[in-house]
Amino acid sequence: MTGQFIVKDPFFKKAKALGYRARSAFKLIEIDEKFHLLHPKMHVLDLASAPGSFLQVISEKVWPEGRVVGIDQNRIDPFWNQNISLLQADIFDTARITSFFSTLWLSHFDLITSDIAPSTTGMTGVDQYRSIELNLAIVELADTFLKKWGNLVLKVFVWEDVNDLVFPIKERYQKLARMKPRACRDRSFEEYFICIGKKQ
Ligand SMILES: C[S@@+](CC[C@H](N)C(=O)[O-])C[C@H]1O[C@@H](n2cnc3c(N)ncnc32)[C@H](O)[C@@H]1O
Numbered sequence: 001m002t003g004q005f006i007v008k009d010p011f012f013k014k015a016k017a018l019g020y021r022a023r024s025a026f027k028l029i030e031i032d033e034k035f036h037l038l039h040p041k042m043h044v045l046d047l048a049s050a051p052g053s054f055l056q057v058i059s060e061k062v063w064p065e066g067r068v069v070g071i072d073q074n075r076i077d078p079f080w081n082q083n084i085s086l087l088q089a090d091i092f093d094t095a096r097i098t099s100f101f102s103t104l105w106l107s108h109f110d111l112i113t114s115d116i117a118p119s120t121t122g123m124t125g126v127d128q129y130r131s132i133e134l135n136l137a138i139v140e141l142a143d144t145f146l147k148k149w150g151n152l153v154l155k156v157f158v159w160e161d162v163n164d165l166v167f168p169i170k171e172r173y174q175k176l177a178r179m180k181p182r183a184c185r186d187r188s189f190e191e192y193f194i195c196i197g198k199k200q
Contacts, residue, residue, distance in 0.1 A: 011183045015053065024115055025053035026183040027192065028153075032061070034179065035194050037111055037151050042066045045109040045145060047091055047138060048116035050074040058113070059084050069104065071097065091116070091137055094144075101145070112146050113153040114138050117190075124159045124189065131157035132165050135193075139168055142198070152195040159189050169195050 011023040018025075032038050038061035046054050049070035058068045059081045070076055071087045078086065087100045101107060116138065118130035135154050142152050152173070156162060169176050174197030184190050 020053045020056055021051040022053035023183055025057050027115075027181040028054050028057045028113065030181040030183065031153060031179060031192055031194065032057070035151075035177070035196070037153065037194075038062065040066055042110040043106060043108075044068045045112045046070045047112065047114040047141070048072055049086075050076045052076050052079065054113055054115055055079065055084055056081075067104075067106070069101070069106065069109075071100075091134070091141065094141065097141070107145070108147045109145055109150065110147055111151050111153070112138070112142050115155045117155065118157075124157075128157045128159040128162070128189070131155075132162060135165050136168065139165075139172065139195075142195075143172070146198050148198055148200055150198045152198070154193040154195065156191050156193050157189045158191045165193070169193065172199055173197055174199065 011026050015023045015025055038058060040062055042062045043066060044058050044062060046058060046068060049055050050072035052070060055068055055070045062068060063083060067083045069085045071089055073090045075088050076086045085104055089096045116134045118127060118134055120127045135156055138154060146152060156165060166176065173195040177194040177196065179192050179194060181192065
């Protein structure tokens with residue numbers, strides 16, 4: 001049944017045809033078509049990157065002078081693109097992340113993207129709570145590593161009100177827009193939060 005569903009999925013087929021590692025690529029492409037977040041020469045941090053389709057989209061857009069750093073707790077297979085650097089780490093391991101950035105001579109990014117997903121339990125309330133915890137950690141990482149006026153993209157599991165996340169974002173960013181790209185499965189609770197213009 002699952003296999004049947006995947007084979008029929010047009011985004012899955014298109015990702016295969018275009019050489020993207022996952023169908024998620026089309027979520028970021030659609031977000032960027034609407035918000036124009038990605039530009040040449042940018043330095044971008046992509047959190048929760050495995051297997052790496054966001055990294056492929058970002059690398060193409062910022063190439064050749066821009067750079068992208070991908071971090072995931074799972075291994076990400078290397079890319080031939082020389083503007084992609086990879087670290088296998090938990091997003092809560094800020095000491096390792098900071099020291100990795102210093103080896104790259106990078107300290108601040110123009111854009112941070114995250115497609116983080118907790119391992120789901122099937123209990124929607126619990127999954128939303130875990131997703132919010134992860135996203136709050138990412139908002140804190142962005143306090144340190146995102147440039148002033150920079151933008152942040154978060155994937156959030158939304159089931160009921162998400163004010164625990166919305167309030168901290170509104171304190172820190174000029175604007176919060178929410179979007180469900182077409183490539184998100186209808187039955188999924190995921191939305192993307194586009195946090196625009198970090199205030200300081
Ligand atoms: C939907 S996948 C990301 C897909 C990716 N954006 C792409 O385009 O290929 C979600 C990822 O979140 C990662 N993840 C979940 N919790 C994490 C954590 N605490 N630290 C680092 N990565 C985490 C998982 O390992 C998984 O690879």
